[in-house]
Amino acid sequence: MSGKIVLIDGHSILNRAFYGLPDLTASGGRHTGAVYGFLNILFKILEEEQPDYLTVAFDTHAPTFRHKMYEAYKGTRHPMPEELREQVPLTQEVLKAMGVPIVMKEGFEADDILGTLSVKAEREGLDVSVVSGDRDLLQLATEKVLIRIPRTKAGKTEITDYHAGDVEEAYGLTPPQIVELKALMGDTADNIPGVPGIGIKTATKILKEYGTVENAYAHVENIRPQKAMTALRDHYDSALLSEKLAKINTDSPVELDLEKARLENLFTPEAYEMFRDLGFKKLLTRFEADPAAEKRVVEVRTVTGLQEADALLKKAAGTDRAGLYLLQQTDRKSGKCRVYGLGLSLPDQKGGVGGTYYIPAGGFVTENLLLDAVRRIAGECPLLCTFGFKEMVRAAELPESAEGSVFDIKIAAYLLDPLTSDYSFDTIAKDCGTERVLSAEEIFQSKKIPLPEQMEEDKAAVYAGETAFTALAAQPLLERKLEENGMLALFRGMEMPLVYVLADMERAGIRVLPEELEQYGNRLTEGIRQVEASVYEQAGETFNINSPKQLGEILFEKMKLPGGKKTKTGYSTAADVLEKLAPEAPIVRDILEYRQLTKLKSTYADGLASFIADDGRIHSVFHQTITATGRISSTDPNLQNIPVRMELGRQIRKVFLPAEGFVFLDADYSQIELRVLAHLSGDRKLIDAYKMEKDIHAITASQVFHVPFDQVTPLQRRNAKAVNFGIVYGISSFGLAEDLGISRKEAAEYIEQYYQTYPGIRSFLEGLVTSAREKGYSETMYGRRRPMPELKSSNFMQRQFGERVAKNAPIQGTAADIIKIAMIRVNRRLKQEKLRSRLILQVHDELLLETAKDELETVSRILEEEMTGAAKLAVRLEIDMHTGNSWYEAK
Known part of the structure; x- marks a missing residue:
């Protein structure tokens, strides 16, 4: 055979x-x-x-x-x-x-x-x-x-x-001798004991000479080195047992x-x-087609005639609820939106899903007709069910609807499970037990969803239609789950109104001067050249600083720096390794600076230029379904990660300028997470410390280190600040020791003194871990849940991570919720008072507004009122405000 x-x-x-x-x-x-x-x-x-x-x-x-x-x-x-x-x-x-x-x-x-x-x-x-x-x-x-x-x-x-x-x-051995090899050297992974003290080199040498363990033992007195001879002689029974354990039965x-x-x-x-x-x-892409296609009950009918399309759209506006998905694409350079079609799903008389349709743009069914229809449906239909509503808001320039009139199933699914990375419409359909729908990968037979302009019309019809179908079908169950989990008010009152704010921010963008960006790049290039020259001089030769292999050889072989960890590919030159060496090695400090400068050059000086649109502004994309704690993130480009630690990094903010006749107004919450901690923990001493309206870090230093307030040294204040913020993030004594450059014992003493100073905080944080372990999730002040599967992991490191997250998520998540409330309130006030000023950027605890010069006083008052009034805490929310003719000046 x-x-x-x-x-x-x-x-x-x-x-x-x-x-x-x-x-x-x-x-x-x-x-x-x-x-x-x-x-x-x-x-x-x-x-x-x-x-x-x-x-x-x-x-x-x-x-x-x-x-x-x-x-x-x-x-x-x-x-x-x-x-x-x-x-x-x-x-x-x-x-x-x-x-x-x-x-x-x-x-x-x-x-x-x-x-x-x-x-x-x-x-x-x-x-x-x-x-x-x-x-x-x-x-x-x-x-x-x-x-x-x-x-x-x-x-x-x-x-x-x-x-x-x-x-x-x-191995230098025959396959049968692998058994003998294991008999001598053992295998900890398989609990094969082997002979103590005999490693792979000695075992291989013995077997090459004697062939088998039995023969080696027969000549044990001749075995060298002496240590191996003694080990085999004294532990021959272990070798025989190991041989039996390693031997595979080929006659079972x-x-x-x-x-x-x-x-x-x-x-x-x-x-x-x-x-x-x-x-x-x-x-699933490995399957030629869906083997169960005949079971599918979702039928998407394409409607091209103007009369029928118009009738369907009017019916959608007049029904109690409708599923809608706008297939559109926004050109990043021009900012223009092109509409390709509209997926529409209407209910039946029993409250389920009736017909599902796709109306492509073309002929008498123009793009403007479809956009007008979206506006009409959004304004008249009591409940619009959709998926990815922000894109629809931007395309149709929708005004904010009444609370509860729009339901985005993607945002709902995110709130219910913020740990997953998949909120595709078909996954939501499956999780909600709705009738079967094709996934995008199945529709297009590709792992990547093509742009609408590249979609074949029949596939675009299925994609848009099934998305609208899923929005309508999944909405009732998702709403019920949100209510059961205590997050329906969070969804309606915070997450859905936030969609309009983010759409406004994306539409507005932020102005960037290309010539300023080019000049900044030139300064970085010169800085890189100088640091590079310094590294070469200290090394005594030129080499590729970007090559970990070459860099490792220079630092650990040629210059004999301590701490070299050799791996299979060479010495590790990771940031954590180099940062430990930096205080005592000027060349390492230069290398770390070189890495920062080259990252600034590639990511910002060179990278940002490609994102400048025809209007001279960068229109970043803001996401509210990415982070587990509820924080907003930004991409294309990420404007929330602008460097702040080194001066040359901060200077990138100089290229961001307001429009003519405007200034930047920047408002930043002061220590919001610490204030949230004071409120949630109810610790009287921390609350009183804030009410004294003095330097909170100096107060903490005074109480922790037992010195009068006016005698606190800068070092004591710095250490207290690290503990204050570290406690919020569940920092360990090891982490604090690393941050402050002190011993682990000293760090542990600092943390212990902190807990003695603020006893309510220790019991509060421990209670968060206990609660999260019992419930399976942590919770913010506004009811946002973060599942905590890590606390039940069999892996110790995962459980430790889970405990840190259980302490931090309610605090960071509450702070994220408060800034969202502030954004909604500020944006509404700007519109209500018909101001030209606009919110253009959010960076965690900071809001940046492009403010008309003649509106500066009014907008400053709005920021003060709406940001400090976003939440009622046991301590007052405070903000720092600055203006400037660039983001750099305002910050």
């Missing part, structure tokens, strides 16, 4: 995938990262091998020969993490859905099954590929049996292959059923359903 069979070690590959990929969770909170990684490795193997047969072997829960020997020797194997354990049966379900045979046998481990099947397959004349992360299987390698060892790194899978000759080349009672193992079409309807349910969208 000829052909090829692939045998896969199920648990081993799952284990590799679990530790090699970030965790993923599907609906219902199921962990799926290992399953996804397993499938990626499986498909990679199948594409390379093109086998005729396939089988996957798994361990059983029943004790095996090895388990019993482990217990007899030194206890049990390390338990599998719970997050991985729950993915084993899930993987098996997926494989069964794909028609892949699974082999398990009580009392035998997967590698025994693989060993037996590989021997039987080789006897049948088949070429065999055994896929496992366990190098014990190298003992099975022959010229017909290939052992494939996958390794997942940074999301990519690399595979090393071993026939018998490859094993000898890599399992049959090779080639009929069952024959590889058929894996992309079955059952597999398709499971991939969809698990959220494996990228893998």
Whole structure:
């Protein structure tokens, strides 16, 4: 018989995938990262091998020969993490859905099954590929049996292959001697004890000379070095046990059923359903088409006639609720919006979804007609259900609607689960249990959604129609869930009104002078040249500063700086390594400055130029469904990450200028997170400290270090400030020690003194962790929830991270909520008073307004009233305001 069979070690590959990929969770909170990684490795193997047969072997829960020997020797194997354990049966379900045979046998481990099947397959004349992360299987390698060892790194899978000759080349030993090697050197991962004191080099040398452990022991007095001789003589029983543990049973009672193992079409309807349910969208593109397409009930009808289109749009405006999705594209350079079509979904008489339509722009159905229809529907329909409402607001220039009249399912889904990164309409549909819809990847048969101008009209129809359908179908359940979770008021009163503010900010943009940007780039280029020259002079030679390999050799080999950590690719020159060396090494300080300057040059001096639109302004995109704490983020470009630590970095703000006749007015909340902490904790001393209206950091220093207020030194104030802000972020003594350059013991004493000074804060923060652990989520003052799965992780570091987040999320999230309220109030006041001034940028606790010079006094009053009045806390909200003819001056 000829052909090829692939045998896969199920648990081993799952284990590799679990530790090699970030965790993923599907609906219902199921962990799926290992399953996804397993499938990626499986498909990679199948594409390379093109086998005729396939089988996957798994361990059983029943004790095996090895388990019993482990217990007899030194206890049990390390338990599998719970997050991985729950993915084993899930993987098996997926494989069964794909028609892949699974082999398990009580009392035998997967590698025994693989060993037996590989021997039987080789006897049948088949070429065999055994896929496992366990190098014990190298003992099975022959010229017909290939052992494939996958390794997942940074999301990519690399595979090393071993026939018998490859094993000898890599290890200097034959495949059967791999068992002997493990017998001598052991394997901590597999709890194989080996012989204490004998490592891989000595073990390999002994086996090259004596062939087997038994023969080596027969000549034990001749073994060198002396240490190895003594170790083998005194621990020969351990070597024999280890040999039994490492030896794979190639005669276990399992049959090779080639009929069952024959590889058929894996992309079955059952597999398709499971991939969809698990959220494996990228893998769905492997299916030629949806195997369950005939089950689909969402029909999107394209309407091109003006009369019928007009009738549908009037019906939408007159109905109680409608689903709407505007397919549009805004040109970043010109700022012009082009409308390609409108997805529309109308309810039936029972409150469900009736017809779903797509109205393309073309002929008598003009873009303006569709935009007018959107305005009419938004103004007249009591409940407009949509997806990505901000883009519709910008395109149609919609005025703010009455509270509760618009429902964006994407924002609702984000509030309900802020940890996921997938708020696509089809994922929302699946999570809400609505009727089946195609995903964008399925519609376009691509992982990337094309721009509307590149969409084929029939696919655009399905995309826009199904999005509108999902908005209408999912809205009732999402609203009910928001109410059940206490977040409906947050959604209606904060997140939906914020959409209009963000749309206004994007539309307004911020002015940038290209010539100023060019001059700034020239200053950076000169700064880079000077720092580069200084580095070369101190190093005594020129080299590529951007090359970690060359830089590591200069610093740690040539200049002999301490702290060099050598990896497989050379010395680590990561920022944390260099920052520790910087205080004592001028060259390292220069290298860190060089990195900052080159980042400024590429990201800002060069990068910003490409974002300047025809109106001379940069129109950044603001997102409200990205961060887990509720903070707004910005992209294309990110204007919230402008550097502030070094003067040359701050100077980038000089290129941002107000329009003629305007100035910048910048308002920044003063220590908002500390004030929120004072309010939420109710700590009387911290509240009183704020009410004294003195320097809060100096007050804290006075109380923590027990010195009179007027005798606090600058260093004491700096240390108190670090503790004040560090406490908000759940800082550890290790983190504080790193920040202040002090010992961990001193840092721990500072934190302890702080808690003694403000005793209510300790109990409050500990209570946040306890509450989050019990409820499974943390909560802001306004009811925003942040799920806390990290607190139940089997990984200690993850649990520690979870405790820090549980302390910080309610504080940072409340501060983020307050700034959102302030933005809404300020924007409304500017419009109500018909001012030309406008809010153009938000950077966390800071608002930047382009203010008409003759409106400066009025706008300053509005900012003061609306920002300080955004929340009623136990301590007053304070703001700092500055004006300037550039962002630099205003800040």
